[in-house]
Amino acid sequence: MIKIGLLGCGNVGHVIATHAENIRVVAVFDIIPGRAEELAALCHARPYTDFDAFMREDFSIVVEAASVGAVRSYAETVLRSGRDIIVLSAGALADEEYRERLIEAAREAGKTIRIPSGAVVGLDNIKIGQVSPPKTLLLRTTKPPASLGMTADTPTEIFKGLAHDCIKQFPKNINVAVALGLAAGRDADVELWVDPAAERNVHEIFVEGDFGDIYVRVRNVPSPDNPATSYMAALSILTLLKNLENPLVVGT
């Protein structure tokens, strides 16, 4: 049984704490005391709003499902304490200087930073970009207004540019773009659309390179508790945890 510490007791945190099969959540941490207490009661863990106290608990992995800011505040301490970390708010790693520092901390501690596929598919073989850089790497994301916390009467492009800039403006909505770039080995181009007719969070990935071309479209159901987050993201972490100790590894 793998013991985990859960960083973030919101929407994804609830799914992980109440559905994981092969793990035991021993401690949960959130900025909001009521959220930590409620989730701790559901999964028989101990609740914390004090990070240092949380870190004194006995777990080997931290699962982050909180925010880009939480990763920036805590991930390095987690690694240097000798724990692995699973980072869902991958946008935190868009900043190259911070990313290199975090990777160095992991290397020095002999620990691992894992970025789950989250709300997209295809991160496995898009890694071929690390050996054969793609000419095109574009993510077009279209979300309903509620997912972006805004109103719109017509389909509107609200961002066009690079992932590392987009995540600064939309840290709760476009972590996928940073994960895509980390997989492919270069910053992804992003188009972010809000569409009042959309009922799902749609991610379209376009890649072109020496190998040929890829088009992937994911039509995700928004989470009922947080429409910005696709339900697939929570399932992705559950699946990563399920396979952590599996000797059979499928996918690049």
Ligand SMILES: NC(=O)C1=CN([C@@H]2O[C@H](COP(=O)(O)OP(=O)(O)OC[C@H]3O[C@@H](n4cnc5c(N)ncnc54)[C@H](OP(=O)(O)O)[C@@H]3O)[C@@H](O)[C@H]2O)C=CC1
């Ligand atoms: N890589 C990917 O594909 C995807 C990534 N994500 C990201 O995953 C993360 C979790 O998503 P979700 O569960 O839906 O988010 P929620 O907002 O539902 O839950 C996050 C919880 O963590 C708390 N929190 C935020 N910052 C901190 C902090 N610094 N210290 C302690 N607690 C904190 C939040 O409190 P408060 O509400 O007060 O901020 C909230 O209770 C988000 O960053 C989201 O953008 C989501 C989907 C896909």
Ligand SMILES: O=C([O-])CC(=O)C(=O)O
């Ligand atoms: O869940 C999604 O569709 C994508 C998302 O919020 C993110 O990448 O931050």
